[in-house]
Amino acid sequence: MDTPTALGEFLRTRRAQLQPEDVGLPYHGTRRRVPGLRREELALLAGVSITYYTHLEQGQSTNASDSVLDALARALRLTPDEHAHLLNLARPPRAKRAQSPRPEYARDTTRRLITSMPHVPAVVLDGRNNVLAWNPLGHALLAGHVDIASPDDPAVRPNLTRMLFLDPHTRDLYTDWKSEARVALAALRLVAGRNPQDRALAELIGSLMLQSPDFASLWSKHPVRDCTVGTKNLHHPVVGPLTLDFENLNLTDGTNHRMLLYSAPESSPSDAGLRMLSSLTAASTGARHDSPKPASADAGAGVDADAGGEA
Template structure:
């Protein structure tokens, strides 16, 4: 039997999330051995045969029509982002896999100009696998001042924000509510994997996090799908103390696979004052080390 694959895994996870009462069914009959809806219940709600839906979950059927996918999405109570993810997974299942080693992502001159234009706030540019392609001085000092400022210039050893969040103690300590940030990052990675299911470098990243982080394994298994667009986080910064920032993800017109992350604070707030202090301490100086006297390093 074929492996269920990403599409089957997603359908199973979302079916397990629903209770009969969530979809208007009475929870009667034999005691349930598994959480969530049974396959026959989901098939009934979607208006498809049980055997067909079972084959779809098991990876044995790869030709689901748009109408069937929409019916299944309604039955699973998927939101807009989850529906898009379902359709991407179904489309990928129909295609013959062709894994090719992608070239290192590059930063366009216009994007560098954009990064300089927002020099007054912490900012960085991420590639599609959350590799740091560039950051400004304040963005580096706020989020990763313990790393070498020039580390994004190393095409084979760039810092990766997802890897750092789960494997770098500095980043774990930086976020007061680390779990909420981790859920957001994993939800966004799910979208990226759906868009690029044959990206070997992305697969390597997911594999590494799966091997090294039990927290990642638990969150990845939830199949949560949500973009990182805008969210506020409280940071415990080792130099300026508590800072609350809103991290906003902005698309880059000429580089659709890349995003600009900016961190803003309310006007005249203590957090804004903290960023002013951080700018003063980081301007014209070598980035601080995580521990006093510790050498700068690059997380690979």
């Protein structure tokens, strides 16, 4: 991601969201060429020169002080997440030699942990929202139409953001897809600001820009929001409507992986739906494990070796 360009885009989108009267400036009713605050108005509010602010917005200044950035955040009325994003964009890390990222895998202990929670939908994600592992209920909840073993192969590994924008099954899963898409993209923006040199993340964003007009439109608005807890409204193809609470738990092992867990209030309709899905998933998993194996040629009298066994 081009950090100077992203910084300018972010500042411009936030300027456009404010009117002079919103921040106590006089408005004379004249028609403005562009929506929102002008550069000189924002510079006045932040206490910096118009020349300095223009250079900052154009990516020509990379040494803005904390006091200047804080003043801009106050003038633009940024949220805490947006303020942190501004600091990330204005203070990019030193450029390193680009390297192809190595495939990531969930730790065995993490896999055992989510497997030990059969009644809790659980998914292990990396920083780019690639699915590194899921337990059977997590798979059944989010992507039952996808091969349950796909996270083990980096070449076909599901990515929750890509699926949200490009997979029709995932799009139909969310009752309010537009709201879900805005939240997911806002969280991705925050991650991109923290990791401007992540080549794989930049490739994901670039491919989604090309393949999804919805993604491109939302991305241009530069939404920013951290999303560690919340509620999701789903319409599951098997058990119907579900309102589930979710939590993202960051692992402290230095991998930048996290566990995404879902739950519902006890005895609620969604809890009943989740329990039904858990039972159906357990039955399906047991049926696969208990399916008869093909008979061998010497399995016993009366078996025609050329006929083969029952699959």
